[in-house]
Amino acid sequence: MPISSTPVDVSSSSNSVVSKTENRPAPIQTYEGHEDMVLCVAFFQDEQRLITGSRDGGLRVWNRETGAQIGNHLEGHARAVRAVDVSPDGRIIASSSSDSTVRIWDAETELLRTLGHEDDVNSLHISPDSKRVTSGSDDGMRVWDIEAGELAFKPIKCNGIAGCVRYSPSGDRIASAAISIQIWTADTAEHILSIEELVFPLAWSLDGEQIIGGGDKDIIIWDSSTGEQIGTWEAHGSWITSLSLSRNGTHLATCSHEEKTVFVFDITTGEQIAAYEHDDKVNEIAYSPSGRSIATACRDKKAYLWDAPEDPQPTVTPIQTYEWHGNRVFCVAFFPDEQQLVTGSLGGGVRVWNRETGAQIGNVLQGHSDVVWAVDVSPDRRTIVSGSDDNMVRIWDAKTEDRPAPIQTYEGHEGWVACVAFFQDEQRLVTGSADGSVRVLDRETGAQIGNVLQGHTKVVWAVDVSPDGSTIVSGSSDNTVRIWDAETEELLHTLDHKGNVQSVHISPDSKRVASGSLRVWDIETG
Structure with missing residues (x-):
């Protein structure tokens, strides 16, 4: 799914690292019990909860608080x-070892x-949809189907030992x-x-x-499409x-x-904003999902929890929260009157909510067997459409609470x-x-109209x-935006x-389209 980010824009410069701090922060929790150094967290x-792995061959789950x-x-x-x-849906733990295995555990x-x-x-690393795990080894990289326990495709030969995936x-x-x-x-x-x-750890x-x-010693940032180096700065006195x-x-x-010492840097400027000193060397670090905490895995057989630096961006307080999906929510859309909204989740459920009160309206729309990636509401508010990982498009009656x-x-x-x-004619959807x-x-029959736009x-x-109904715009992982004539099915640009x-969105006058990240195109001339 599209995920927004503050863009990385680091000027190529070197910032010297100070390894000692005047006011040494203290960990807010310590996790102790391994019989050898803690290698991962x-x-x-x-x-x-958090989980740690150790040179002693064991994994331990801890109460964070x-x-x-x-x-x-x-x-x-x-x-x-x-x-x-740990998988994004919270159901699976994956671990890898010097014993040449990956092990899959339930939560x-x-x-x-x-x-x-x-x-x-x-x-x-487990995939965002929690279905696959990729593993990097001295013998290359493999991608596994978690449920089946089988390779998704043949092993991938990397250019040397795969130290990080x-x-x-x-x-x-x-x-x-x-x-x-x-x-x-x-x-x-x-x-x-x-x-x-040659680098060891990676992050996107x-x-x-x-x-x-x-x-x-250095952090280096590249454009992931072109490989062009965007910026670099010195972060440590040895290999990161x-x-x-x-x-x-x-x-x-x-x-x-x-x-x-663990350091935290501003990704835009390369400026050091925090340092966490330990009594022994640090093997790995992990930000918590909320960004409020940092966990560290250390050679002293312990793991530690620290308060993360305060978010420099202003915090926006939500005016309403919509709960009870029980799984990650992947998509959301407003009804045209903005009094209701609809969401789709990892578990396949689609729910309608009262915007003002946060209460769920009616029963859960059940039918999809897997992740609901997309939802939309027809302009007349009569119909909801949902698209899912089960390859299905389902159309629902939005006017009744009993669905x-x-x-x-x-x-x-x-x-x-x-x-x-x-x-906008409410009779068709794309x-x-x-x-x-x-x-x-x-919309009424669910049948395909015309040919597939290929x-x-x-x-x-x-x-x-487009609001005037003349144009369809699509955006893809093939790095293109395509503009189609909605009536003739002709590919225009x-x-x-x-x-x-x-992401793509057509302007209200149907003349331009904006596409992530970020370009605005004239529809007629391309």
Whole structure:
């Protein structure tokens, strides 16, 4: 899904690092119980728990607030646990080890699967949709289907030992760090880009437009589409071994396993804004999902929790909160009268809310079996449309609170449905999918109207229809915006971006279209 970010724009300069602070902050909690150094740490999404992995081969789950261990330690790895991650939906823990395995656990700490490499597994990362895990090893990179416990495709040979692997925030790409940085498509493992630089840890900017690497003393930032270096600064006195980006993308935490101090930098200026000194060397760091805390994994067999630097951006207080999905919410749309809104979530549910009171209106719209990526409401407020990871488009009656089933279902897409939008005539709607197609559907029957609009080669993340009904615009992971004649189905223009296009919107006069990140085009001339 599109994720906004403060853009990274660091001027190429060197900022000297001061390793001692006059007012040394103290950790707000300590997690103690491992029998050897703690190598890795990760937060659960609820931030009530965190998990650590150690050179003793064990994993332990902790109560964030009290510091107490929750349950028994997770046994299974025969050697050091090198990396750990928790799925965004909070259901899965993944760990990797020097014993050449990746292990998948449920959140209640039951071992579900053991996945084999041929050598040490240095890094892993679970996809944003919680369905896959990528692992980096001395023998290259692998991508696994978590539910099936099988490889999604054949192992990927990296340019050397894969020391770090990271999914992009939208889940469409994977970056690996070896002798060089390589970026791959997440669905097919197609190689996209190589950046000839030796770094160890990686992080993506929140909008996926920059890739950040930690090298020998320096932080380096590149354009993730072109590989062009954007900026660099000196952060440590030795090799940087861990990076973690704050929730709003403005702060970057760094550490070196040869040093005892963790630093936090302003990602825009490279200015050091905080330092956390330890009594022993620090192996890894992790920002909490809210950005309020930082966890550190240390050689002294302990993990620590620290208050993160205050967010420099003004905090906006919500005027209303809509709860009870029980899962991550992926999409939202207002009704035209702005008195109601509709949301779609990870669990497949669609809900309608009273904007003012925050109360849910009617029952949950149930029918999708997987993530609901997109929702929209017809201009006459009579109909809701939803698109899902189950490849389905479902149309719902918005006027009644009793919605036992969708009134229409469209099953023609061959990939998950990423975006939906109504025409102003209220009789048609347009959809875009991971199969690269754009389709127009009849609202009343659910049938496809005309031919499939073909041209995109990757996921269609965004669609919009001009207010006058004459034009359809689509944006895709193939780095293009395409403009179509809504009546003749003719492709009028193909407009190039340097990266994924995850949002498009046509102006009220139907003459221009804005596309992330950020370009404005004349529709007639292209």
